[in-house]
Amino acid sequence: MTRLIVAAGGGGDAVAAAMLDAALYGDNEPAVILTYAWDRLLIDPVPGPRGPADFTGLELLTPAVWKVPAEARPIAPAGSTLPRLAAELPHTFALIDPGKGAEGVTRQLEELVAYLQPTSIDLLDVGGDVLARGDEPTLKSPLADSLTLAACGQVNAAIRLLVAGPGLDGELPHEDLQDMLGPRVHTFTAEDADPISPVLEWHPSEATGMLAATARGVRGTCEIRDAGLPIPLTDESPTVHEVDLDQALSRNKLARAIMSTTTLSQVEALSREICGFSEIDYERNKALWLKDQRPAKLDAESVLIQLAQFEAEARSRGVTHTTFRHLTEVLNLDGSQRDELRRLLINKRPEPYAAPLWRIPAAA
Incomplete structure (x- = not known):
């Protein structure tokens, strides 16, 4: 079966x-x-x-x-x-x-x-x-x-x-x-x-x-x-x-x-030709960029202040929810800090958590 x-x-x-x-x-x-x-x-x-x-x-x-x-x-x-x-x-x-x-x-x-x-x-x-x-x-x-x-x-x-x-x-x-x-x-x-x-x-x-x-x-x-x-x-x-x-x-x-391709490089080359890009190139470029970035320290007080600013801006755009991946990027944190950020926000402000998304609260 x-x-x-x-x-x-x-x-x-x-x-x-x-x-x-x-x-x-x-x-x-x-x-x-x-x-x-x-x-x-x-x-x-x-x-x-x-x-x-x-x-x-x-x-x-x-x-x-x-x-x-x-x-x-x-x-x-x-x-x-x-x-x-x-x-x-x-x-x-x-x-x-x-x-x-x-x-x-x-x-x-x-x-x-x-x-x-x-x-x-x-x-x-x-x-x-x-x-x-x-x-x-x-x-x-x-x-x-x-x-x-x-x-x-x-x-x-x-x-x-x-x-x-x-x-x-x-x-x-x-x-x-x-x-x-x-x-x-x-x-x-x-x-x-x-x-x-x-x-x-x-x-x-x-x-x-x-x-x-x-x-x-x-x-x-x-x-x-x-x-x-x-x-x-x-x-x-x-x-x-x-x-x-x-x-x-x-x-x-x-x-x-790509049906007759025998290497990933051939697939990439055809993607560049047909679509104008290869997503692996994007990942290569982003990986190089990330190497030179210094993520912000995950300080609870600073994170909550920045979060409130982001939420206000997001509300003005008509946004109701976001992902923790996006929040990690917005707050200039490293990807490895995503889980720590998630735990911090759910612990400090559990109400906006709409699993697995973060709800943008209405203006006070």
Whole structure:
């Protein structure tokens, strides 16, 4: 009765896959989740995705696919959320290694399908950037999703493409996705979010955090990322839609172009050519910039003063919520201070905490 869920972009998509599995299948055997080890720089200071050579303690499932157990550890200076996810969730996490391009990921997927003989295969993307053409001005991270879409399009198996939380990743507005979204498969509820709630206390994914918050009924406008991007939180935010995989592949120019790639460098080069950038370049540049930055000391009094100023400015922009990742950036703190900041704010001012988001209080 094994099920396979492919987390299209890694990171938060893997956490959302666990929520989807529990919501749709309940207490049946937890699914195997195939995902990248590709975390934000605040978790992993090394740009780009991690491969098997970046870990100790992996377990071989097939000749090309490794399982990430709770005992696995990333080799410093790399970091990864996957071992902790494996420790806290009942699912099996298998590693997507993009080092050999789309052909390599296709082979990994084929081997895993042959090994598991799954009863169902879902490709899950939170937000919907897997449906990008490649020329959208708001597009920020098409590479990972396009790579998994390209691989899924070449596997001889029935794969269902699902988009959860349309527009929540800030890549494509919900209105730009509407024509592509097919039948609604599910609308997440507070009960669905419960199994991943402990994970979202520490996991940095903003999109999946907003997905869980809207499942609990949160509505408004959430400011995210270092740039303070406003994301509408609506009744459509906690929904899951099926999308025709062939139509998605036909729309996604980058996915089609990289289908025969055999290295990650080739994928990056085509991303630069088609989309005008590679998100790994962005991570490389930001990592160099962060090296020269000195984070502010996390002083409670100073933090609360700066927070009050940010909240006043955010209210003037119509913002109702934000993420702790964004607060970390706004307060000029290091990514490693995010959890400490979260504990401080919840301890000092518990009322605005709308798990896992921070609510901007109304003016006094």
